Amino acid sequence: MKPGAWWNRALQAILPTWRWIVTSTGTKLTPELWSGDSYRGGGCLRVSGKLDATNTLRLYLTDLPVNAYTRLKITFKREGLSGVDSLMQAGVGPLGAPFTFYPVGACAIDGWNQTTINLGAHAGTTISALALRFTSATTVDPYEIRIGEIVVYDATAPAPEPPTNIQALDVVGWNGVVSGRVKWDHAVGEHDTYHVYVRLTDGSLVFVGSTPSNYFYFEDIPILGDYGSVVVRTIGPDATESRLSDTGNYASWAISQGIPGAPANGDFENDGITNLMEYALGLNPKTANPSAGVLSGNMITFTKGADAIANGDISWVIESSQTLAPNSWLPQVSQTPGNPAANISHTFLPGSLTKDFFRLRVTSAP
Numbered sequence: 001m002k003p004g005a006w007w008n009r010a011l012q013a014i015l016p017t018w019r020w021i022v023t024s025t026g027t028k029l030t031p032e033l034w035s036g037d038s039y040r041g042g043g044c045l046r047v048s049g050k051l052d053a054t055n056t057l058r059l060y061l062t063d064l065p066v067n068a069y070t071r072l073k074i075t076f077k078r079e080g081l082s083g084v085d086s087l088m089q090a091g092v093g094p095l096g097a098p099f100t101f102y103p104v105g106a107c108a109i110d111g112w113n114q115t116t117i118n119l120g121a122h123a124g125t126t127i128s129a130l131a132l133r134f135t136s137a138t139t140v141d142p143y144e145i146r147i148g149e150i151v152v153y154d155a156t157a158p159a160p161e162p163p164t165n166i167q168a169l170d171v172v173g174w175n176g177v178v179s180g181r182v183k184w185d186h187a188v189g190e191h192d193t194y195h196v197y198v199r200l201t202d203g204s205l206v207f208v209g210s211t212p213s214n215y216f217y218f219e220d221i222p223i224l225g226d227y228g229s230v231v232v233r234t235i236g237p238d239a240t241e242s243r244l245s246d247t248g249n250y251a252s253w254a255i256s257q258g259i260p261g262a263p264a265n266g267d268f269e270n271d272g273i274t275n276l277m278e279y280a281l282g283l284n285p286k287t288a289n290p291s292a293g294v295l296s297g298n299m300i301t302f303t304k305g306a307d308a309i310a311n312g313d314i315s316w317v318i319e320s321s322q323t324l325a326p327n328s329w330l331p332q333v334s335q336t337p338g339n340p341a342a343n344i345s346h347t348f349l350p351g352s353l354t355k356d357f358f359r360l361r362v363t364s365a366p
């Protein structure tokens with residue numbers, strides 16, 4: 001079984017400590033490590049049977065210190081169903097004491113769903129055990145749920161860097177499948193594994209596998225489209241994911257502009273425009289620029305940077321103020337990361353105010 005990351009390790013197949021401890025006042029559900037489906041890797045935890053009373057399934061004995069930023073992420077599905085409750089709760093607690101259970105929530109899609117649970121309320125304690133609980137107001141028969149991954153991680157941990165120098169070797173995609181080999185240079189910093197994808201010519205991604213090494217072979221992976229390239233991302237020790245190897249970010253833009261390591265809030269050439277704003281607007285950070293924004297009639301327009309649009313790590317907001325006071329700025333129009341529009345503009349009502357000021361604010365998405 002390789003169900004993905006279990007307890008701060010990725011794809012290390014950490015099996016449940018207890019197999020199986022099920023308690024119920026009614027019919028007991030049947031847990032199993034099942035190879036018929038997987039989120040990533042070779043299997044999942046499947047729990048099935050007649051759900052006519054609350055079932056508690058103790059899974060892991062552990063020793064996890066919790067801080068305010070500790071999160072639990074669980075990946076799950078009820079095959080063939082969407083828009084239904086998972087009827088599942090994730091529980092953490094000290095050994096021998098009652099668990100605190102949190103509802104995992106809905107299966108929004110017929111596919112793998114993910115829920116992140118904030119464990120910050122347990123800050124300063126140690127989680128000694130993890131359990132799942134299944135409960136329904138009415139009997140569900142048959143009930144079945146698949147759990148693909150459970151990860152406990154620190155939300156403030158920085159994302160790892162992607163690997164570099166991706167080389168697709170003998171990759172051939174035809175007849176609806178793709179096969180080949182790929183190698184790369186290890187990412188800077190720690191990693192637990194790499195996830196390998198094929199990017200099709202329509203831009204979509206197909207997951208082909210994982211490896212802790214910097215070489216991967218894959219064969220006869222089904223694809224619905226034409227093969228374009230191989231893409232790799234780093235999975236960190238806490239299951240945090242890097243950006244994909246074929247997308248950049250502010251840091252890689254700074255390198256490409258000849259200001260490697262320049263801080264986002266810095267101003268390399270002292271023209272009053274921060275480095276992050278230069279990136280967001282596609283300016284040259286080494287050449288002084290006039291203040292950005294074009295006023296035409298009643299409309300103010302800012303042109304967005306092509307790299308920032310493509311990388312999807314910037315959000316843009318035009319704000320207005322009548323006084324320029326720090327707390328007086330109100331958002332008028334915003335664009336989120338991934339918005340492909342080439343510019344952002346705001347049309348204001350002329351003559352309605354004695355003064356109106358506008359500014360563009362950009363923030364870097366995590």
Ligand SMILES: [Ca+2]
Nearest residue numbers: 267268271273
């Ligand atoms: Ca500047």
